[in-house]
Structures are given as C-alpha cells and as structure tokens.
Amino acid sequence: MKKFALTLTAIAAFGGSAAAADLPARVYTKAPPPVEAAYTWTGFYVGGNIGGGWSHDSGAPRCNDGAGVPNGALCQNVPGSTINGSGLIGGGQIGYNWLVGPSWLLGVEADIQATDISGSTIVNGPFTFFGGGLALPAAEFSASEKLDWFGTARGRVGAIIGPALFYVTGGLAYGHAQLDTKFTSPTAFPASAGVQKTGWTAGAGVEWGFASNWSAKLEGLYYDLGTTTLTAGPAAPVGPGALGFVRGKDFDLRGVIARVGLNYHFGGPVVAKY
Helix, strand or coil: CHHHHHHHHHHHHHHHHHHHHHCCCCCCCCCCCCCEEECCCCEEEEEEEEEEEEEEECCCEEEECCCCCECCCCCEECCCCCEEEEEEEEEEEEEEEEEEECCEEEEEEEEEEEEEEEEEEEEECCCEECCCCECCCCCEEEEEEEEEEEEEEEEEEEEEECCEEEEEEEEEEEEEEEEEEEEECCCEEEEEEEEEEEEEEEEEEEEEEEECCEEEEEEEEEEEEEEEEEEECCCCCCCCCCCCCEEEEEEEEEEEEEEEEEEEECCCCCEEEC
C-alpha cells in the first residue's frame, strides 16, 4: 500500500512539472510613469492682440520773439503744456522662437497696432511776459496729440517654466501721430502736422501654452518716439508787434501700452515626453 501511494505521489509531481514546463514564462514589467505634456515653443507663430495705452507729454511751450530770440522779453510765458493721453489699441503680431536649452528661449517678433491714444490741454491766460508784466487776459494756449498707429520690431529672451514662458523684450518702435497747437493773445498762432517717427521700446510679458498649438499672452511695453517741435507764425497779417514771432510746443511722444493676445504656433502641437 505504501508503495502504491509513493508511486502516485511521484507521478503527480512529474505531471505537474511537465505541465509547468509547457506554460509560457511570465514577464514582470514596471508600469510606465505618467506622461508629461511639453509645449513646443520652437517655430513660427502668428496672432492678434487688444489692449490700452497711456501717453505722457511734458514738452514745453515754444516762443521766439521778432528777433528770433527764444523766450525773448516780449514772449508770453505759458506756465505749462503737459498732455496726458489714453486710448485703446489693437492689432496683430508675427514671430519666431528658438529653444537654446531645456528652459531658455530666444525669439524675434514684429507687430502693428491701430490706436486712438490721444489727449489735449488748454491753459488760460493772462500770461506774464518774460520781460515782466501781464499780457491780455484773453490769452489762451491749447495743444493736442493723437497716436494713429504704432508698430515694433523686437527681440525676446525668455525662461520656460512648465507651460509658461516669462520673457523680456526690446527693440525698434515706429508710428504716426497727429499734432496740433495754438496760441492766441489775441493774434492766433495755429500749427498742425502729421508726423511719422521712429524710436525704441522695451518691456516684459508672460505667455501660456494652454492647448495644442495655442498660447495666450499678457505684455507691457514702454515706447519712446522722441520729441517733435511744432511752431508757426501768426495766422493773418498783424501789427509790427507780432511780426517775426513764432509760437508752438515741443511734443514728447512717449508712453506705455498693456495688451493681451492669442498666438497660433506652427512648430507643432503639444508633444508627449516621459
């Protein structure tokens, strides 16, 4: 009986080993880590923007007397001519980005904006003469300026943190402004001109890659288009006291803009990496 039991045990053990040998080997692998999305910043992009602008013109009034002397004794001293302006802006941009490391980017961008950044000032007399004494109480000085359009061509340097790009930017600025000024006492000296100017701009911003091929941005820029001097003689023939006189103003075309924008990137969609 014992021999029979031992025989059955041996047969069962041998059969189990043979069956196990026929089974495929199990492969144990580690589960892959979660996939992290990385925004593709390299390449061309195009987009639009909208925002607001604020200008500050602290340029001084101008007067040359009949002998051509600036602020001569017979010039009336206007005590101020500061213009603070504001308005909306809107336009489009195009650019290109290069990744120069895992977290650094270089880029170039150009944009063009329509604007209605404008402001004006009126200063009422009487004004004192530079040589002493008061002029007529009806004297008045007025000036206005409007930035019609504005554009930039800039470089960018940025740091990439997750889906966000933080950057500084600067370069060329250019635009067209309409300038007007008039001095009356009681002779009118009106001057008006449209001027196209170039200058510089600098600022900073942040751009967020929120979806495949798309990013949104928030940006602020300071611009300086330089100073334009606008002067004119009397509007009509007058007595000898006004002959040769010119009146006007220095216009400082400077200010800041803030805007939000949306860009479409042609460099590719969001790509997956492990």
